[in-house]
Amino acid sequence: MFACSRSEAPCFTRCTFGSINSNRWVSVASKGIIQPRSILPGNSLNFMKPHPQSITVPGPKMEELCIILHVLVAILLFFFFPVLTSQAIETQSLLQFKSYLQDPSNHLESWKPSQSPCTFSGVICDSSSGEVVEILLANRSLSGEISPSISNLRSLKSLDMGSNMILGTIPSELLTCTNLQLLNLSYNDLTGPLPNLSLLKNLQILDLSSNGFSGKFPEWVGNLSKLVQLGLALNNFDEGEIPPNIGTLKNLTYLFLSRCNFTREIPPSIFEMTTLQTLDFSMNNLSGNFPKKITNMQSLYKIELYQNSLTGEIPPEIAKLTNLQEFDISQNKLSGEVPVEMGNLKNLTVIHLFKNNFWGELPMGFGDFQFLKAFSVYLNGFSGEFPPNLGRFSPLNSIDISENNFSGAFPRFFCQNNNLQYLLALDNNFSGELPDSYATCKPLIRLRVSQNNFNGTIADGIWGLPNAVIIDFADNDFTGMIPSEISSSSSLTQLYVQNNKFSGQIPLEIRNLAQLQKLYAFNNMFSGYIPSQIGDLKQLTSLHLENNELTGPIPYEISTCTKLVEIELAQNSLVGVIPESLSLLTSLNSLNLSQNMISGLIPNGLQALKLSSIDFSKNQLSGEVPPGLLIIAGNKAFFGNPDLCVDRSLESQLRDGLEICSFNRKHRDILGRNPFLVVIILSLLFVILAGLVIARYTNFKLEEASERKDFEKGMQNDGTWKLESFHPADLVVGDICNLDEVNLLGSGSTGKVYRLDLKNGGTVAVKQLWKMNKEEASLAEIDILQKVRHRNILKLYACLSRDGFSFLVFEYMSNGNLYHALRREMKVGVPELDWNKRYKIAVGAGKGIMYLHHDCSPAIIHRDIKSTNVLLDEEYEAKIADFGVSKIIEESDLSCFAGTHGYMAPGKPTYYSLCYFFISKF
Structure with missing residues (x-):
């Protein structure tokens, strides 16, 4: 490859590198230091260009230096040159990858040809080879498609583009990235059948959830033996069974196959994955009994089987799952009693059993839970005393025990740790008073205890919960008044107190409930006037105050509640007239003022509203019924008003209870018998009108002429x-x-x-x-x-x-x-x-x-x-x-x-x- 020979000059030796002919002159100083005589400019490959000169080193003993120099050059050729070539290819591939995407937030701004790909945002390179190994672009608001150029990134180990808006299909070129260990394209808009990814043998995490993939569920996932996490949920696969070979994935810890259109029973092989921690087959159509073998999967901390068609009972062996934290088997067809042994699962944070057919009493051990945050058992047949200590030792955030048959005193510790936001206990048989302990439960957003047997008064602080959006005390035997503290419930949108024995006046402080949309207070004993401050409730859509002891007039301020759809004021002792301003309520659909002592005329403007339900019966109204209202409501809506009558033109629509207006009949008879009187009246009106017009025009011209004369005179003044x-x-x-x-x-x-x-x-x-x-x-x-x-x-x-x-x-x-x-x-x-x-x-x-x-x-x-x-x-x-x-x-x-x-x-x-x-x- 190279040779060294003595130069004619006694102090120099020449080394010639024959195969690559990349020689340089190197001068040697007196101390033997080798210095490059020139540095070649240009791109990174210039060092390979041949140089016409040789390398000369002083003395015969410098041959060893030539050998060292040759070795260094060889290392550069075999290592540095391939890296540079690979980096250039990867740069071009990533730029093409970018061109397939839309990036409205400019997250890919740093992806430029002049930059190293290792500096690109979201790109990570290997520290030694410099090759791209990770692309991490999750949640970047990206759209567009995945470029086939991804195939050039042969060292790629992680591709994470979850939670974007990527379209199209997964390119088949991705199969060449055989080093991939993580592939996350979840929560995008990808469609079509899934390509067979079984060649990606190194995959450990595969998450393609929440897209639009269709076709048969991919059985090839069973061949990815290194998988630790698998998510194919929330897609549009064809109806079918769970592939049994999924159970061969012995390293799997996370299995997310919700809403994959699975049917029939869960295959037994699934329960052999003893390392599994999360099992989610929710929102399918799985059937069969609750799988007893699931209790062998003692690593489980999360079971999600809700919204299926499972039957049978929860086995007592469930107690073996001591690591279990979240247990959701709601919306199935399960039955029987909840086993007492379940109370031993001390790590539970979430229990959802709602919408099943369970019955009997809940285990008292539930009251000992220390980590419970969410508890929901509504729409079952549970009965008896509710575990009194539930929530006492745990940071309970939400509880829904509605539509059961629980009885006895209402538990007082649900908000013991002041974290409770949702308390729903509708339609049970609880009795006694509502505990005062909830008066300090400031985080409460929804408080619903309607349809029970509560009695007594409600603590003032419960009325004034600052974060409450819904308060529902309906259908009980509560007594007392609504206190002024209700003004503190400034976030309230719905207030239900109907069918109780509340009394006293509606508090003026109700004006502070600026977000209130629904006020249901019918069938109580409220008295006094309807406060005019009700006009400050600009978001109000439903007002139900019927069957109380209210007096006084209907406040005209009610017309400023322009979003009102329903006004129900029947069966009170209201007096005065129907406010004309009600005609301004263009959203009004139902108006019931029956069984009061309202008098006067019915406003004609109400005909312009889109009313579908009207009832003015049993009042003291008088005058003519507006024809439009009679057509909508019929006779019954106006019964019990002796002084009401209708126009003769509507005589064919009359039934018992209303008469033809006698004044109209007399008036028309006179005009019918004296047609000349009509002509005289019309002629007289025409003469008067013409005279007024002529007088007005003459006066206008005289004023105009006078003002023009004054103007010309004024122009002559200094x-x-x-x-x-x-x-x-x-x-x-x-x-x-x-x-x-x-x-x-x-x-x-x-x-x-x-x-x-x-x-x-x-x-x-x-x-x-x-x-x-x-x-x-x-x-x-x-x-x-x-x-x-x-x-x-x-x-x-x-x-x-x-x-x-x-x-x-x-x-x-x-x-x-x-x-x-x-x-x-x-x-x-x-x-x-x-x-x-x-x-x-x-x-x-x-x-x-x-x-x-x-x-x-x-x-x-x-x-x-x-x-x-x-x-x-x-x-x-x-x-x-x-x-x-x-x-x-x-x-x-x-x-x-x-x-x-x-x-x-x-x-x-x-x-x-x-x-x-x-x-x-x-």
């Missing part, structure tokens, strides 16, 4: 004009005051508009206001217009004023207004406004209106959007003009109708009326 500018413009007072009638653009109820050519070459429009005799109105108008800034609102340049006379200077619109543009034609007979221009104008005008609504404070209501008030510049950009002027000028004179009659929306000007103006034209 005085100083005040010019206030709002945008840069070269304006001369003399030019503004001396407008030429030749340049008149138009006139209206507020003044004339002129075109004015400025000396600097620009053009503006000047509006001469002749009705501005109220200085406050003028100032208010200017104050609003100077603050308006939007490309679709006509720009106000300046205001010139003196002694009540004003000129407003606006930007000039060369294409006039929309009204005329719609009617103009081009020279070739084509309309001036094609559809593109019309669309542009509509959008521009809409943006201007939205600006007036939402960006102006206070908001501006135009009142007079019409085609003549939409101006167009030379680019046909729409600009809204004259907004609010008429209203502002006349806002203290209610007799002045300032808007244009054809475009005024009915009712009071609002944001919605402005939309009405806009839609009426566009």
Whole structure:
């Protein structure tokens, strides 16, 4: 490979490396130190380029140094060069891998061609070889697909992309990564059948749970003998049995096969996996008896068999599972008594037995648990005394014992360690008082003890639990009043106290329950007025106060609870009238005011609501029943109101209990017998109306002529004009005051508009206001217009004023207004406004209106959007003009109708009326 020869110079020896010919000159100093004469620039492979010179070392004894140098070069060739080549390949593969993904959160920002892959976020390299061994990208909000380029990462041991939004299928190229030990693609959106991954013999963790994989459940998982954790749950596999060869995975500690569409019994081989710690076959359709052999798996700390069709009883041998912490066999068809031996499982933290057919008493040993956090046995047939010490020694967080037959005193220690958040004991036979110990249970979120036999009063602190969302005391024999402490339950959304013997007034502090949605307090003995503070409950949807002893009127404030769907106030002693404001409750579906002493008329506005249930019977109502309500509810909803009647047109729908309104009949008979009277009345009304219109018009013209005369006279008076500018413009007072009638653009109820050519070459429009005799109105108008800034609102340049006379200077619109543009034609007979221009104008005008609504404070209501008030510049950009002027000028004179009659929306000007103006034209 190499040879050394003496140089002609006595102090140097030449070493030639024949096979690679990568020679360098090396000079040797007097102390024998070898120094490279040159360092080759360029990429990492430059050291392999041949050099025309040789390596010369001094003296015959330097041959050994040549040998050492050769060895070093050989090491570099055989080790460093392959690493560099492999790293380049892995870099390209990872960049291609990135290109298949969408990364909205820029977690892969560091993946750049100029960087080493070992610096990429989520990538880990081997410390000695420098090759990529781990890709850890779980929970990075990634989407897209898995690139086949993953196959180039031959040393990859871990691929973790769980909890993302990856689509597509698992590429078959992944099978070449035979060093994989961890593959986690769980909680993504992968689909299709699973590829056979049995070639990945080194896999220890395989988790593909919660995707959309379909087809037959993969039996090849039984060939992955090194598996420690297996998760294929929550996919769409075909219905079938659990493959028995899963039981051959003797190293398995974690088995998660929930909702895999399994049927029939669990194969016996499963129970031979003695190292298994977590067994989860939940949400399948497994059948057969509860497997007794499961008690041989003494390493188990978690059993999840809920939501299957298992039958039989829990075997006493369950006590052998001394490591068991979580035991969930709920929603099966299990029966029998819970074995006493189960009370010896002292490490239990979770017990879920709900929705089965268990019966008998619970083991008293349950009260000795020290780690229990969740206990749920609802919907069974348990009976007898409940273990009184349950929760006394454990950090209990939630308990649900509802819909059983437990009896006796209610346990007092559920919240002993002040961790309890959920206490549900509905539909049992508990009796006596609710223990006061729960008054200090501040973490409680849900407290439900309805449908028992409780009596006595409830401690004030229980009413005021600060974190309670639901409080349910319904269907018991509780007495006493609701205390003011209820104001502390500020998180409450549902309060159920119906069917008890509560009394006293509904507390005013109920106003503090700002989140309350449902208030059920019927069938009690509440008295006094319905508090007006109920109007502060803006989230209220259901109000049930029927069958109490309430008096006084229905508070009109109830109409501010705009989300109300149900109002049930029947069987009280309410008086007064039905508030007209109830017509504002647009979500109202049911209204029951029956069996009270309510009088007066039924509001016609209730017909506009989408009511499906109405009952006004047995009151003291009078007048005509609104036809719409009669059609919805029928006669029975109005029985027991002697003074109610219906229109003759609804006579065919009448049954017993209501009569035709006699006044209507008499009135129509008179008109029917005297048709000339109708003509006379109508003619008289027409004459009066015409006279009022003529008088109003004449008065308007006289005032207009007088004001024009005053304006011309005022213009001749001496005085100083005040010019206030709002945008840069070269304006001369003399030019503004001396407008030429030749340049008149138009006139209206507020003044004339002129075109004015400025000396600097620009053009503006000047509006001469002749009705501005109220200085406050003028100032208010200017104050609003100077603050308006939007490309679709006509720009106000300046205001010139003196002694009540004003000129407003606006930007000039060369294409006039929309009204005329719609009617103009081009020279070739084509309309001036094609559809593109019309669309542009509509959008521009809409943006201007939205600006007036939402960006102006206070908001501006135009009142007079019409085609003549939409101006167009030379680019046909729409600009809204004259907004609010008429209203502002006349806002203290209610007799002045300032808007244009054809475009005024009915009712009071609002944001919605402005939309009405806009839609009426566009």
